[in-house]
Amino acid sequence: MLSDAHGNRRRSLIPHFLPNSHHPPTSQMATDKVLVGVIGGSGLYNLDNLTFIKHVNPETPWGFPSSPIAISSLPSGALVAFVARHGVGHTISPSTIPARANIAALKSLGVSTILAFSAVGSLREEIAPGDFILPSQLIDRTKGVRPTSFFDDTGVVAHAGFGDPYSNGLGRWLEGAVKEALENEGRGTKLWTEKTLVVMEGPQFSTRAESLMYRMWGGDLIGMTALPEAKLAREAEISFALIATATDYDAWRPHEAGVTAAEVGAILKQNADTSRHVAAHVIERLLGAAQADSTSTLLTEEKGCMQFALMAPPLSVKNAALAYVLPEYFSAP
Numbered sequence: 001m002l003s004d005a006h007g008n009r010r011r012s013l014i015p016h017f018l019p020n021s022h023h024p025p026t027s028q029m030a031t032d033k034v035l036v037g038v039i040g041g042s043g044l045y046n047l048d049n050l051t052f053i054k055h056v057n058p059e060t061p062w063g064f065p066s067s068p069i070a071i072s073s074l075p076s077g078a079l080v081a082f083v084a085r086h087g088v089g090h091t092i093s094p095s096t097i098p099a100r101a102n103i104a105a106l107k108s109l110g111v112s113t114i115l116a117f118s119a120v121g122s123l124r125e126e127i128a129p130g131d132f133i134l135p136s137q138l139i140d141r142t143k144g145v146r147p148t149s150f151f152d153d154t155g156v157v158a159h160a161g162f163g164d165p166y167s168n169g170l171g172r173w174l175e176g177a178v179k180e181a182l183e184n185e186g187r188g189t190k191l192w193t194e195k196t197l198v199v200m201e202g203p204q205f206s207t208r209a210e211s212l213m214y215r216m217w218g219g220d221l222i223g224m225t226a227l228p229e230a231k232l233a234r235e236a237e238i239s240f241a242l243i244a245t246a247t248d249y250d251a252w253r254p255h256e257a258g259v260t261a262a263e264v265g266a267i268l269k270q271n272a273d274t275s276r277h278v279a280a281h282v283i284e285r286l287l288g289a290a291q292a293d294s295t296s297t298l299l300t301e302e303k304g305c306m307q308f309a310l311m312a313p314p315l316s317v318k319n320a321a322l323a324y325v326l327p328e329y330f331s332a333p
């Protein structure tokens, strides 16, 4: 019996196989290993508090990422890869974000852990605009127009475990590190944990009836981009956490007209400044913690999780797209 990163004890469906380190060469693939990737959401279009090194723009089997990926270095010299989810000029709507290309491109650079930032509406009075949240659960209200799997059209069937959509160990560790970052920034920003994020299709905001219904379902936050990103990171065996930043109270409050993009926009700059500070602080600490303890799984929590998901022995399948994103299991024809 084996257990996966979420502690589920399961019998593997497939025979034991050797890891396959083959990765398809591409002229645009960077050679430097970057262990941590950041996905920036609305308002967060760069990490210009870090030292910029270069842009890379890998063409993946799912096309190019939302933006060229900025590689920057932290004060320790460690590298970070940053992609702007909506493009640097915010030109890509939630429904058309090339999420597969974003995740696959980060994986091709060597990224094993992603911190994703997202602007969200609050469905709870106590979670105020400006607050930061580490959500632990998701409710999917997207409409099926977004590709949600790397396995589409590959002839390989995989059912990834998604009971805990964010990496548990990473999430628990982040609680202390994000709190510390917010405290040393000194703005008094609050951090919430264990919250449920509803992911809607958009791009229009919710009706008041929908907003009230999400509260009844147990939703605490609402956004438009957390899926399929988290599902794709799981399929790519990348540890993944979402750092959400509240921008508004959505439409449920009886005495208010409902959210507008202008209202969200008014707080995006403050949230983005704090997010940059949080990213730098947390990633430096994360890499330090992983380096200091050779048994740490902080950066590798999801490694191996797909071996429980595949319905056929992967070495029997040759597939260029799967070889790109899961070279651990698949090779190119």
Ligand SMILES: CSC[C@H]1O[C@H](OP(=O)(O)O)[C@H](O)[C@@H]1O
Pocket: 040, 041, 042, 043, 085, 086, 094, 117, 118, 119, 120, 202, 223, 224, 225, 226, 261, 264, 265
């Ligand atoms: C500008 S308000 C709506 C927009 O903001 C959020 O984006 P992200 O999650 O990338 O920060 C939300 O999901 C919508 O896409």
Ligand SMILES: Nc1ncnc2[nH]cnc12
Pocket: 119, 120, 121, 122, 200, 205, 206, 222, 223, 224, 247, 248, 249, 250, 251, 259, 264
């Ligand atoms: N109220 C809201 N609904 C959906 N996505 C959002 N992103 C920020 N605020 C939002």
